[in-house]
Amino acid sequence: MSVRLFNTLSGQQDEVTAADGDVLRMYACGPTVYDFGHIGNFRTFLQVDILRRTLKLTGMKLRHVMNITDVDDKIIRNATAAGIPIGEYTAKYTQAFLEDLASLQIEEPEILSRATEHIPEMTALVEKLAEAGAAYKTEDGSWYFRLAAFPEYGKLSKKDLEGMTDGARVDVDEYEKDSARDFALWKATKPGETSWETPIGPGRPGWHLECSAMAMKYLGESFDLHAGGEDLMFPHHENEIAQSESVTHKPFARHWFHVRFLLVDGRKMSKSEGNFFTLRDLLLKGYRASAIRLALISVPYRHQLNFTFDGLTEATNAIDRLRTFVERLKGATLAAGTTDELQAAAAKAEAEFVAALENDLNTAEARAPIFDLVRTVNAALDTGKVLAGDRERALEVLAKFDAVFAVVADNDAAPTAAALAWAEASGRMELVAPELLARQSITDAEIEGLIAERNNARKQRNFKRSDEIRDELAAKGVMIEDSREGVKWKRK
Ligand code: AMP
Ligand code: ZN
Numbered sequence: 001m002s003v004r005l006f007n008t009l010s011g012q013q014d015e016v017t018a019a020d021g022d023v024l025r026m027y028a029c030g031p032t033v034y035d036f037g038h039i040g041n042f043r044t045f046l047q048v049d050i051l052r053r054t055l056k057l058t059g060m061k062l063r064h065v066m067n068i069t070d071v072d073d074k075i076i077r078n079a080t081a082a083g084i085p086i087g088e089y090t091a092k093y094t095q096a097f098l099e100d101l102a103s104l105q106i107e108e109p110e111i112l113s114r115a116t117e118h119i120p121e122m123t124a125l126v127e128k129l130a131e132a133g134a135a136y137k138t139e140d141g142s143w144y145f146r147l148a149a150f151p152e153y154g155k156l157s158k159k160d161l162e163g164m165t166d167g168a169r170v171d172v173d174e175y176e177k178d179s180a181r182d183f184a185l186w187k188a189t190k191p192g193e194t195s196w197e198t199p200i201g202p203g204r205p206g207w208h209l210e211c212s213a214m215a216m217k218y219l220g221e222s223f224d225l226h227a228g229g230e231d232l233m234f235p236h237h238e239n240e241i242a243q244s245e246s247v248t249h250k251p252f253a254r255h256w257f258h259v260r261f262l263l264v265d266g267r268k269m270s271k272s273e274g275n276f277f278t279l280r281d282l283l284l285k286g287y288r289a290s291a292i293r294l295a296l297i298s299v300p301y302r303h304q305l306n307f308t309f310d311g312l313t314e315a316t317n318a319i320d321r322l323r324t325f326v327e328r329l330k331g332a333t334l335a336a337g338t339t340d341e342l343q344a345a346a347a348k349a350e351a352e353f354v355a356a357l358e359n360d361l362n363t364a365e366a367r368a369p370i371f372d373l374v375r376t377v378n379a380a381l382d383t384g385k386v387l388a389g390d391r392e393r394a395l396e397v398l399a400k401f402d403a404v405f406a407v408v409a410d411n412d413a414a415p416t417a418a419a420l421a422w423a424e425a426s427g428r429m430e431l432v433a434p435e436l437l438a439r440q441s442i443t444d445a446e447i448e449g450l451i452a453e454r455n456n457a458r459k460q461r462n463f464k465r466s467d468e469i470r471d472e473l474a475a476k477g478v479m480i481e482d483s484r485e486g487v488k489w490k491r492k
């Protein structure tokens with residue numbers, strides 16, 4: 001198994017390999033912890049998770065670093081407005097981010113590195129850049145990268161960078177202008193702003209500098225793969241390359257992986273448009289974490305994802321189909337042996353699943369054969385043609401699917417409960433959908449009790465009471481199904 005991915009730098013699909021033949025070293029730009037992450041952010045983190053899990057499925061070992069940007073313009077502005085130190089401000093959102101990763105079954109990288117814990121590495125890099133003639137200090141004590149010192153600037157985004165004027169400067173963390181400017185490496189202290197006393201003077205790091213310093217600290221001067229959302233290609237990643245390669249004269253990252261943006265109903269997600277969602281917003285509307293995960297991963301990373309509530313409902317139904325199938329298969333009484341047809345169907349599904357992921361992480365094509373297999377085995381169960389060895393094989397293929405997709409195993413209760421607890425604690429109960437509250441208002445024991453009562457009512461041919469109970473359960477999101485093995489129930 002070997003994974004081929006589009007490489008922004010080479011402009012073609014390249015095989016992902018570990019240069020040292022052992023551990024794949026990758027860096028993914030992490031969140032700026034100034035607010036709760038939104039589903040666009042999580043689309044990118046989820047696609048990096050799909051990459052991680054796929055590489056692990058191929059047997060690769062990983063050393064994956066993700067930064068937490070815990071100092072930047074927005075953080076300083078918001079912490080100042082709240083009248084608290086930036087550390088206190090960012091601790092809350094860092095914690096929330098890690099919780100959200102867990103809710104979405106996103107594996108934590110091997111190394112999480114906070115920018116504010118790496119100031120010495122950053123100032124040392126500025127000193128090296130100055131020695132190499134690629135950094136200069138301005139009168140106010142800030143440091144800038146001299147673009148003219150790096151003629152290869154623009155090689156990643158392949159932008160036609162008009163108006164590269166020597167000495168034109170930009171000092172904000174985020175900018176989108178096509179014209180390249182000397183950018184801030186280190187910002188001199190401004191009154192009232194957090195700053196550090198360092199050998200290059202007092203101040204704080206620029207955003208771009210963080211990633212170069214931390215990536216090289218943990219992964220070396222040259223490493224295998226660098227990931228992030230498509231908006232980071234320019235200027236952030238160009239700047240990372242310029243800062244690093246001007247000192248090392250070695251390729252910074254060999255492979256660049258960029259995830260395209262998420263749109264909502266075809267439009268950019270923005271607070272003013274009212275189409276801006278955090279993970280908590282969706283959980284409190286009553287959607288399951290697994291459905292949110294599936295909806296955000298099912299469109300391959302190189303395509304824009306148009307998020308819709310219909311898409312979430314489709315994902316919910318798809319997960320139900322998978323979970324119901326696994327339950328049915330596990331519960332079936334089967335004779336020993338295998339059938340050629342089902343063994344072949346399982347092998348085909350497995351091969352197609354793997355091949356689709358190997359082909360630039362095509363998640364849409366990877367899930368299709370799994371649903372085909374479910375259909376085939378379900379049909380065979382209906383006609384009693386499944387043998388125990390077929391069950392084992394089908395479950396094995398589903399487990400492989402879930403090692404990457406992570407939606408079949410039911411881990412949905414905890415994220416929803418945590419979101420509700422958060423809404424209660426922060427006085428945001430208006431975000432909670434009434435259906436969700438109704439659903440949470442019944443315990444498993446109460447459900448079992450009502451089902452027992454319904455069974456009695458049916459025995460006594462009291463169908464009115466039996467129907468009432470079914471309706472009462474349905475209002476609380478509990479679906480019941482009468483089968484030969486008795487009554488089964490599940491929560492919506
Ligand atoms: P930030 O916290 O703004 O630094 O962003 C964290 C990650 O989310 C970065 O990799 C961004 O490129 C990515 N990102 C931001 N907005 C979106 C979006 N709408 N769709 C996909 N990824 C996004
Ligand atoms: Zn970065």
